[in-house]
Amino acid sequence: MxxxxxxxxxxxxxxxxxxxxxxxxxxxxxxxxxxxxxxxEVVAEQLNESEEIGNDLTFDGEVFIEGVLKVDASTMRIEAASNLLPGTKVKVDKYMEPFRNRLVMGMLTNDDTEVKEDGTIIVEMERPSEFQNGKYIEITLEVTSQSQVNEISEVYGENGENLTGAHIYQSESFDGEVSKKVFVPIYVLLDGNEIEVEFSTPERAEKPVDYGETELWFDYELTNDHRFYYVRGKMNLIEGAEIQGGYFSSPAAVTPQFTYMNKTKVQPDGTFLLRIQYSSKRPEGYIQIMSGPNMTHELKKAMKDVYGENYENISGELVEEGDNGSKRIYMELYPEPPEIEVPEETNLTSDEEEIKVAMPDDVLFDYDSHELKLDSTSTLDDIVTILNGLESSTIIHIDGHTDSQGDADYNIDLSERRAQSVKEYLSENGDIGHLNITINGYGETRPIESNDDESGRKKNRRVEIIINPKN
Known part of the structure; x- marks a missing residue:
């Protein structure tokens, strides 16, 4: 029991x-x-209240984003205002070499964020290593309807069809389906200092009336500074078409001065900005610009439908036909030749009236020395000839620079002693008393290339003669 x-x-x-x-x-x-x-319920409540989002802005499909990128010694921070709906997911990516190969940075990190209740977008990121100093990087903010919760996706449209404004771009899926996205690129030149870069909604021109037609045309304006030639152009090519360009030292040159072609994409209004990097203006220097069927276009299927598999349907003055019946867009631009003739072993760049003549350190000095090499005199004698012919009271800066190897204070001192050595030679061997000359030693603080490899470090080790400096 x-x-x-x-x-x-x-x-x-x-x-x-x-x-x-x-x-x-x-x-x-x-x-x-x-x-x-x-x-x-929270999302629905936010959507119901979304007639006024952040700074009393109304979301009506016309997307608005503007803000600032702040860079300090260890972090990068984006602070932006927008009229995007609260909770909108924002994809954040970083790229190095944005005007050339556009290589993804920080693949193991996730900087994605969401729009806050007041419409602001805040992104906190680690600053790239010092080896990126002297180079541009690109940070992008991207919003697609497909990555949102259903309630937000319904407002933007299944494929973003309800989104309008200057931040809106078209993209194509693997099967050729076209959708719209919000895309904001931000470019910053890292130099080791604290930086602030403002960005805002771009102004768009009227789309060409013959946009997407097969008879192609091209208008442009060409300018330059010490780093790039800028081709600001407009075409009737389909949005997202890739355009490549390079600066060649002469017609005999096989590759551009920076080996690789620079790249850009046609904007929704048919405009584009192609930044072409160069190291030195040459008397016979010229620019090649091209676009062809095998490039990385955003709307590949749409372009093939219009232009043909091998661009065989295109026509116009800038169209060049290949041996196999394929065609491409090709043109040559001829900038103004250099203002002065400089020695072959030096590099000449300009920015409006400011002219820089950069002399590599190994042409002038032995390693870790400020005493001029015996065979540097021919180069410096050519510089003397240039300076002798300048107008009275012309302002001249002689600036010394190093790479980032070694102690920073020592590099400042070495660069100043090297600049002083150059000035003394020029004064003793030329008639330059009529010029207003200043020397500066900047050490590693003003790189023109990355210090992460010897090629970049070699370009950073230099003495510059600057004629008519801007500041």
């Missing part, structure tokens, strides 16, 4: 444990369901 009683009690206890476990499971499931419902 007792044995039966204990069996019965054990059975009741086991049953109770099972019921408790089931109850806990149901409770957790109910909690999960409740949480999702609560989140949906």
């Amino acid at each position: 007792k044995r039966n009683y204990f069996i019965f009690i054990s059975f009741l206890m086991a049953l109770a444990l099972i019921l408790v476990a089931c109850t806990n499971k149901v409770d957790k499931s109910d909690e999960s369901v409740w949480t999702n419902e609560a989140e949906d």
Whole structure:
């Protein structure tokens, strides 16, 4: 009898444990369901109140984003205002070499964020290593409807079709389906100092009336500074078409001065900005610009439908036909030749009236020395000839620079001593008393290339003669 009683009690206890476990499971499931419902209610409430988002801006499909990128010694921070809906997911990416190969940075990090309730977008990122100093990087903010929760996606449209404004670009899926996205590129030149870069909604021109037609044309304006030639152009090519360009030292040159072609994409209004890097203006220097069927276009299927598999449908003065019946867009631009003639081993660049003549350190000095090499005199004698012919009171800066190897203070001192050595030679061997000359030693603080490899470090080790400096 007792044995039966204990069996019965054990059975009741086991049953109770099972019921408790089931109850806990149901409770957790109910909690999960409740949480999702609560989140949906919050999103719905935000959407209902989204007529006024951040600074009393109304979201009506015309996307607005503007703000600032702040860079300090260890971090990069984006602070932006927008009229995007609260909770909108924003994809954040970083690229090095943005005007050339556009290589992804920080693949193991996730900087993505969401739009806050007041419409602001805040992004905190680690600053790239010092080896990126002297180079541009690109940071992009991207919003696609497909990555949003249903309630937000319905407002933007399944494929972003409800989004309008100057920040809106078209993209193409693997199967050729076209959708719209919000895209904001931000470019910054890292130099080791604190930097602030403002960005805003770009102004768009009217789209060409013959946009997407097969007879192609090209208008442009060409300018330059010490780093790039800038081709600001307009075409009737389809949005997202890739354009490449390079600066060649002469018609005999096989590759551009920086080996690789620079790249850009046609904007939604048919305009584009192609930054072409160069190291030195040459008397016979010229620019090649091209676009062809095998480049990385954003709307590949759409372009093939219009232009043909091998661009065989295109025509116009800037169209060049290949041996196999394929065609490409090709043109040559001829900038103004250099203002002065400089020695072959030096590099000449200009920015309006400011002219820089950069002399590599190994032409002038031995390693870790400020004493001029004997065979540097021919180069410096050519510089003397240039300076002798300048107008009275012309301002001249002689600036010394190093790479980032070694102690920073030592590099400042070495660069100043090297600049002083150059000035002394020029003064002793030329008639330059009529010029207003200043020397500066900047050490590693003003790189023109990355210090992460010897090629970049070699370009950073230099003495510059600057004629008519801007500051």
